[in-house]
Amino acid sequence: xxxxxxxxxxxxxxxxxxxxxxxxxxxxxxxxxxxxxxxxxxxxxxxxxxxxxxxxxxxxxxxxxxxxxxxxxxxxxxxxxxxxxxxxxxxxxxxxxxxxxxxxxxxxxxxxxxxxxxxxxxxxxxxxxxxxxxxxxxxxxxxxxxxxxxxxxxxxxxxxxxxxxxxxxxxxxxxxxxxxxxxxxxxxxxxxxxxxxxxxxxxxxxxxxxxxxxxxxxxxxxxxxxxxxxxxxxxxxxxxxxxxxxxxxxxxxxxxxxxxxxxxxxxxxxxxxxxxxxxxxxxxx
Amino acid sequence: xxxxxxxxxxxxxxxxxxxxxxxxxxxxxxxxxxxxxxxxxxxxxxxxxxxxxxxxxxxxxxxxxxxxxxxxxxxxxxxxxxxxxxxxxxxxxxxxxxxxxxxxxxxxxxxxxxxxxxxxxxxxxxxxxxxxxxxxxxxxxxxxxxxxxxxxxxxxxxxxxxxxxxxxxxxxxxxxxxxxxxxxxxxxxxxxxxxxxxxxxxxxxxxxxxxxxxxxxxxxxxxxxxxxxxxxxxxxxxxxxxxxxxxxxxxxxxxxxxxxxxxxxxxxxxxxxxxxxxxxxxxxxxxxxxxxxxxxxxxxxxxxxxx
Numbered sequence: 001x002x003x004x005x006x007x008x009x010x011x012x013x014x015x016x017x018x019x020x021x022x023x024x025x026x027x028x029x030x031x032x033x034x035x036x037x038x039x040x041x042x043x044x045x046x047x048x049x050x051x052x053x054x055x056x057x058x059x060x061x062x063x064x065x066x067x068x069x070x071x072x073x074x075x076x077x078x079x080x081x082x083x084x085x086x087x088x089x090x091x092x093x094x095x096x097x098x099x100x101x102x103x104x105x106x107x108x109x110x111x112x113x114x115x116x117x118x119x120x121x122x123x124x125x126x127x128x129x130x131x132x133x134x135x136x137x138x139x140x141x142x143x144x145x146x147x148x149x150x151x152x153x154x155x156x157x158x159x160x161x162x163x164x165x166x167x168x169x170x171x172x173x174x175x176x177x178x179x180x181x182x183x184x185x186x187x188x189x190x191x192x193x194x195x196x197x198x199x200x201x202x203x204x205x206x207x208x209x210x211x212x213x214x215x216x217x218x219x220x221x222x223x224x225x226x227x228x229x230x231x232x233x234x235x236x237x238x239x240x241x242x243x244x245x246x247x248x249x250x251x252x253x254x255x256x257x258x259x260x261x262x263x264x265x266x267x268x269x270x271x272x273x274x275x276x277x278x279x280x281x282x283x284x285x
Numbered sequence: 286x287x288x289x290x291x292x293x294x295x296x297x298x299x300x301x302x303x304x305x306x307x308x309x310x311x312x313x314x315x316x317x318x319x320x321x322x323x324x325x326x327x328x329x330x331x332x333x334x335x336x337x338x339x340x341x342x343x344x345x346x347x348x349x350x351x352x353x354x355x356x357x358x359x360x361x362x363x364x365x366x367x368x369x370x371x372x373x374x375x376x377x378x379x380x381x382x383x384x385x386x387x388x389x390x391x392x393x394x395x396x397x398x399x400x401x402x403x404x405x406x407x408x409x410x411x412x413x414x415x416x417x418x419x420x421x422x423x424x425x426x427x428x429x430x431x432x433x434x435x436x437x438x439x440x441x442x443x444x445x446x447x448x449x450x451x452x453x454x455x456x457x458x459x460x461x462x463x464x465x466x467x468x469x470x471x472x473x474x475x476x477x478x479x480x481x482x483x484x485x486x487x488x489x490x491x492x493x494x495x496x497x498x499x500x501x502x503x504x505x506x507x508x509x510x511x512x513x514x515x516x517x518x519x520x521x522x523x524x525x526x527x528x529x530x531x532x533x534x535x536x537x538x539x540x541x542x543x544x545x546x547x548x549x550x551x552x553x554x555x556x557x558x559x560x561x562x563x564x565x566x567x568x569x570x571x572x573x574x575x576x577x578x579x580x581x582x583x584x585x586x587x588x589x590x591x592x
Binding site for chain 2: 010013014016017020021023024025027028030031034042045046047048049096097099100103104107109115116118119121122124125126127128129130131132133134136156157159160163187188189213216217218219220224234237238241250253257260261264265267268269272275276279280
């Protein structure tokens, strides 16, 4: 309700919001603080506390020191794996989705509604329904336990989202624009490059952020189709906490958790508006 | 645009379909791959669920035996009960939290953007990360309980994580924290789209803020509420990472959920037929939510089109 005075009710509102916001930030603050405390310090007290001295060495250990199974290379190789899966899969699925969305919305062809309808079912089909077939297919084409296999999966599955996002954006473009260009003799790709792509800035950012966040954070496929040195960082984090279960290293683990979360958190901070737009665009499907 | 592309004299004209082959390929190959994998993989999993497959998929027909074996297993029964409890508690509480946050943020408060970012940031982080962090906070020997003990209140007890009866609520807490922001974003968009003239008219009629909310604003939000509930249910049904990182189904199998049962049957016990049956059961649960929703959406659209 429009009211900018400082009545007691306003103070209550601010108090409530501030309390909830503090609760929402608490887990992040706790991990950041822990990542700067030594393992011994945490073992003496609780996970919640102020660092006595800033133990930056946790980050070095998390990045390239600690051991999972027999390899002691820290989280770095797994971060690299995640990047090598996420970046290509994001770019390819976004590009293909943009072209498909453009074709379905503005070009129209026989069977377009049918195929689009089936593709968008991918938004709902649980991953569990695809686990066994993917395992068999990846084994048959020799891509099981490879990063290429994960790129393939995320590209094909991501198409459901990227096509939907782009299609819903492109339907708002006036058809006359396309018709005029076609009369001038411009073909499918020329119209895409010259007319559609320059208009696509916002939706491409939304799609890229959505895909990057989802693929980076994905766990089930990573843990199912890869093992050991091929795992993405989400799967490696679980392996790490299992590996150190006997002698917990909470300081180093906290640093590892922060490092693993950093790429998507940064993207969220930089492109929050587009991130939220993706969330709500996915919702209104 | 020039006509040069179409009017190139002196070259034999290629047949139309050859000239347009690249575009056909770029359109159809990705779409067909996507559609084909969705349809064939679903049918494939359904087929495996009717076979006696264990370590590898084999042909054969066992009827509904895999289904009855899954349904009769303690693992699945606990998972299903947990899903009912977790699903309803999480969906109701996260929708309520989201609505409260949206109403609070809708009071023209300062720093709305910052606050919105705070409530939404968990959505940008993987469930593995947030589940791990919550497992520390909720661990009685490490987290909140330990802190309060160290502060001197030694009889304080908050050990749901290791309590068989309460452990499922730790997943509810973490899930609410992670995804209430999503409900908030949708509700806030809904609140902002309520016609301000109607609100002004109500205020001129002497309705206070509480009354305006109850009588005018909240009733107009119910289509958004349905959407929020359905999406959160969809999330609840397929929850896997969060539980894997937070409790790993434990203590014992107290926080088992269907997605964990599927994984366990397929990849830890190598009972592919049963794992596939459990996956199909998951799909059926999902359809029980989504089909009524789709029907409702269809009716709504028809009505909007006729209005």
